[in-house]
Amino acid sequence: xxxxxxxxxxxxxxxxxxxxxxxxxxxxxxxxxxxxxxxxxxxxxxxxxxxxxxxxxxxxxxxxxxxxxxxxxxxxxxxxxxxxxxxxxxxxxxxxxxxxxxxxxxxxxxxxxxxxxxxxxxxxxxxxxxxxxxxxxxxxxxxxxxxx
Amino acid sequence: xxxxxxxxxxxxxxxxxxxxxxxxxxxxxxxxxxxxxxxxxxxxxxxxxxxxxxxxxxxxxxxxxxxxxxxxxxxxxxxxxxxxxxxxxxxxxxxxxxxxxxxxxxxxxxxxxx
Numbered sequence: 001x002x003x004x005x006x007x008x009x010x011x012x013x014x015x016x017x018x019x020x021x022x023x024x025x026x027x028x029x030x031x032x033x034x035x036x037x038x039x040x041x042x043x044x045x046x047x048x049x050x051x052x053x054x055x056x057x058x059x060x061x062x063x064x065x066x067x068x069x070x071x072x073x074x075x076x077x078x079x080x081x082x083x084x085x086x087x088x089x090x091x092x093x094x095x096x097x098x099x100x101x102x103x104x105x106x107x108x109x110x111x112x113x114x115x116x117x118x119x120x121x122x123x124x125x126x127x128x129x130x131x132x133x134x135x136x137x138x139x140x141x142x143x144x145x146x147x148x
Numbered sequence: 149x150x151x152x153x154x155x156x157x158x159x160x161x162x163x164x165x166x167x168x169x170x171x172x173x174x175x176x177x178x179x180x181x182x183x184x185x186x187x188x189x190x191x192x193x194x195x196x197x198x199x200x201x202x203x204x205x206x207x208x209x210x211x212x213x214x215x216x217x218x219x220x221x222x223x224x225x226x227x228x229x230x231x232x233x234x235x236x237x238x239x240x241x242x243x244x245x246x247x248x249x250x251x252x253x254x255x256x257x258x259x260x261x262x
Contacts (some may be wrong), residue, residue, distance in 0.1 A: 017172065039234065043205065046171075046197070046205055050205070050206075050207070051171055095242065096243050100215055101243060101244070102213055102216075102247070103210075103213070103246060104210040104213055104214045105206070105207075105210050105230070107206040107209055107242055108206045109239075110242070111206055111242075114241050
């Protein structure tokens with residue numbers, strides 16, 4: 001399987017969040033993941049894009065979100081970059097802690113980590129990159145690869 | 149698909165039937181406004197029917213939690229009815245399944261309100 005890569009530059013808007021989720025659903029499906037895994041991947045991408053648009057770029061129309069999908073054959077690697085002030089993932093409170101359980105926000109990164117096999121953050125100075133990695137299981141690796 | 153909400157009264161309980169997606173933006177706002185309006189009208193027994201909710205993100209979960217705490221702070225109760233597998237799994241992962249009183253039968257849910 002050859003590496004397939006597709007990338008997008010998105011505005012800092014809610015429409016971009018929906019587009020990112022839709023593309024993740026299409027590409028994860030084409031990569032051979034089952035329906036449940038597609039749902040988890042698309043939600044992780046949605047949450048990462050929400051973070052980029054809302055917490056990174058603060059809906060600033062002059063700033064963009066970069067989104068890319070790469071299928072290496074063994075892994076689906078999704079990268080979301082914003083142009084915000086940067087994020088320290090170690091500073092995010094544990095949403096499962098009793099004192100945080102009833103807080104309204106703070107579950108996005110937790111869900112991303114729960115749904116993906118590996119999650120990596122990188123400070124772009126300025127901006128943040130989050131890399132979401134899902135391994136393609138043996139039973140799905142022979143499926144048709146992404147055509148884009 | 150956008151979120152839709154409609155309310156009905158059953159034996160003193162406000163049942164809010166929700167359908168569609170509860171996500172950042174319109175879906176979360178509709179849920180917030182619907183619960184707020186119900187409480188403002190003096191309804192303190194609220195049952196959210198999530199049977200036709202196809203998707204919920206972290207913002208939607210946050211609105212459920214916010215609605216739960218705001219109703220409880222007013223001396224009322226907010227319960228959940230008919231979770232789809234996706235929503236059930238999300239509440240399990242986030243440890244909220246034990247926080248909410250979750251029912252799968254409307255008559256039983258109605259009868260459970262004090």
